[in-house]
Amino acid sequence: MMMRGKRHYAVAVRLPTTKEIVVDRGELKAPIYTNPIWKAPFVRGLALIGEQLHLGMKSLIWSANMNAGANNIEIGKKEITGSVAMAGVFALVLFIGLPLFLAGLAIQRSNSFAFVVVEGIIRVGLVLGYLAAISLLRDVRRVFQYHGAEHKTINSRAGCWPSH
Numbered sequence: 074m075m076m077r078g079k080r081h082y083a084v085a086v087r088l089p090t091t092k093e094i095v096v097d098r099g100e101l102k103a104p105i106y107t108n109p110i111w112k113a114p115f116v117r118g119l120a121l122i123g124e125q126l127h128l129g130m131k132s133l134i135w136s137a138n139m140n141a142g143a144n145n146i147e148i149g150k151k152e153i154t155g156s157v158a159m160a161g162v163f164a165l166v167l168f169i170g171l172p173l174f175l176a177g178l179a180i181q182r183s184n185s186f187a188f189v190v191v192e193g194i195i196r197v198g199l200v201l202g203y204l205a206a207i208s209l210l211r212d213v214r215r216v217f218q219y220h221g222a223e224h225k226t227i228n229s230r231a232g233c234w235p236s237h
Contacts, residue, residue: 074219075132077101077125084132086139097135101128130157167203172196 075084083098105111105120134153141148176192207213 074223075129076223077128082128082132084135086136089140095139097132103127168196168199172199 074086075082079101081098081100083096085094085096087094101124103124105117105124111117111120130153134148137148137153172192172195175195176188180188180191182188208217
């Protein structure tokens with residue numbers, strides 16, 4: 074589980090063998106937090122998305138290595154890069170290519186409004202189907218449970234304590 078604040082982040086992992094919870098904490102030091110050029114609204118949004126992707130991947134890699142280390146397995150940069158590349162290609166084909174292809178079979182492209190509507194319906198159906206399918210996996214279900222717990226924790230904290 075990863076939590077991020079304005080200046081710090083923390084990642085917690087339950088080790089599969091000992092059930093011990095190991096925590097990695099860090100300070101957010103990227104230039105987007107200190108350089109005034111990153112204060113511009115559009116630039117700030119793009120930079121924060123990039124920073125969050127980087128922090129998320131760093132946390133996932135650390136978490137995976139903590140779990141793999143319990144089984145004496147090391148996950149290297151090659152494996153992670155290959156996995157991310159394959160996942161990216163899979164996502165592009167499944168959520169962009171397939172809806173375009175299926176909408177093209179169902180609707181003539183000359184009717185652009187109907188084409189876009191059908192493509193959107195197919196895309197929403199694919200996303201919902203994908204979420205339903207992966208939620209059947211035990212590990213993914215646990216990720217969803219932890220994610221829900223994060224939201225409950227944040228909601229509880231925000232509701233009980235005055236904001237500063």
